[in-house]
Amino acid sequence: MVKTFARNARMDLPANPMRRLLKSSFVWLLSSLYRATYGLRRNLRRIRSHAALSSCLTAPLDASVVVLGPAEVHGTGRIRFGRDALLYPALYLETKGSGSIEIGDGVVLSRGVHIVARAGIEIGEGTMIGEYSSLRDGNHVRIPGLPIRESGHIAVPIAIGKEVWIGRGVTVLGGVTIGDGATVGANAVVTRDVPAGATVVGVPARAVEARIAR
Numbered sequence: 001m002v003k004t005f006a007r008n009a010r011m012d013l014p015a016n017p018m019r020r021l022l023k024s025s026f027v028w029l030l031s032s033l034y035r036a037t038y039g040l041r042r043n044l045r046r047i048r049s050h051a052a053l054s055s056c057l058t059a060p061l062d063a064s065v066v067v068l069g070p071a072e073v074h075g076t077g078r079i080r081f082g083r084d085a086l087l088y089p090a091l092y093l094e095t096k097g098s099g100s101i102e103i104g105d106g107v108v109l110s111r112g113v114h115i116v117a118r119a120g121i122e123i124g125e126g127t128m129i130g131e132y133s134s135l136r137d138g139n140h141v142r143i144p145g146l147p148i149r150e151s152g153h154i155a156v157p158i159a160i161g162k163e164v165w166i167g168r169g170v171t172v173l174g175g176v177t178i179g180d181g182a183t184v185g186a187n188a189v190v191t192r193d194v195p196a197g198a199t200v201v202g203v204p205a206r207a208v209e210a211r212i213a214r
Contacts (some may be wrong), residue, residue, distance in 0.1 A: 001139075024073065075099075078117075082107065082125060083205040092116075099137070099155065104162070118155035119174070124162035130186065133166055161196060 034041075035187050049070050054061035056073035059080040069089025073079070078095045084107035092114040095101055098115035102126035103109075111131045115121055118138035123129070138155035140148055156175035160166075164178050167186035178184065179196030188205040 026181075049089075079103070085109070088113075088131075096138075097155075110168070117158075118153055120157040121160075122158070123160045124164065124180065126163040127160055127166070128164075129166045130168035131168065132168060133170040133172070135160075135172045139174055 008095055016174075018102075025049075028177055045066055045176050049067040050061065050063075050065065053067055053071045053073065056077050057079050058077045061081055062083050064083045065085045067087045068083075071087060071089075071091040074094040075090075076095045076097075076099075076102040080095055080101070081103045084106045085103060086108045088109060088111040090112045091109055092112070093101060094116040095135060096118045098119070100120050101115055101117050102120070102122045104123060104127070106126045108128040110129060113129050113132065114136070116133040116134075116136045116138065119211075121135055121137055123135075129135075135158055137158045138153040141151050141154055143147060143151040144204065154174070158174060159173055159177040161180035161182065164184070165180050165182075166172070166178075166184045167188070169187040170184050170190065171188075172178070172184075172190045176190050176193060178190065178194040179198070181197045182194045183189060183199040184194065184205060185199070185201030185208075187203070188201050189203045191204040194200050194205070195207075200207050201212065
């Protein structure tokens with residue numbers, strides 16, 4: 001018992017002063033290195049992400065497009081970006097069959113946005129789409145006697161206008177048109193057209209009176 005107590009007491013003692021000194025010196029050195037090379041590493045990451053995304057697309061990716069981190073591209077690669085788009089990391093893009101994705105100038109796609117096109121999805125210039133939002137123009141169908149995985153899809157194009165603001169976690173379903181200057185509140189599910197300039201919220205999304213910021 002005495003030996004056990006002594007061993008536990010030694011384990012509770014502060015770390016060796018020399019070890020602490022070495023650790024703090026190493027941390028300081030690494031922190032200084034990371035701080036000094038931050039800009040270079042950031043630019044290299046953006047260039048690498050831009051090149052990787054460009055290699056997956058059938059249309060050229062303009063040099064003005066800023067790609068902050070890796071994007072995931074699946075399918076045919078029929079995706080076109082306008083100038084000065086800003087793309088956050090973890091973007092998911094997928095095109096199937098004749099589907100295509102057309103993204104206008106100055107569009108912002110936040111982290112984790114999913115865009116999947118089997119018919120076609122258009123996003124107008126200046127539109128901003130919040131984190132983890134999902135735009136999918138296709139939906140599964142059910143055929144008696146077949147698993148849902150093998151029953152195919154119905155796809156109807158989605159059209160998003162100019163200067164639209166789509167909040168975080170929004171779902172936009174196939175066949176929807178969102179007019180210029182509209183606002184979609186966070187976590188809304190958009191199942192029907194949204195008029196230009198309107199504000200919609202909820203599940204399913206419904207129009208509300210817009211509030212003017214003061």
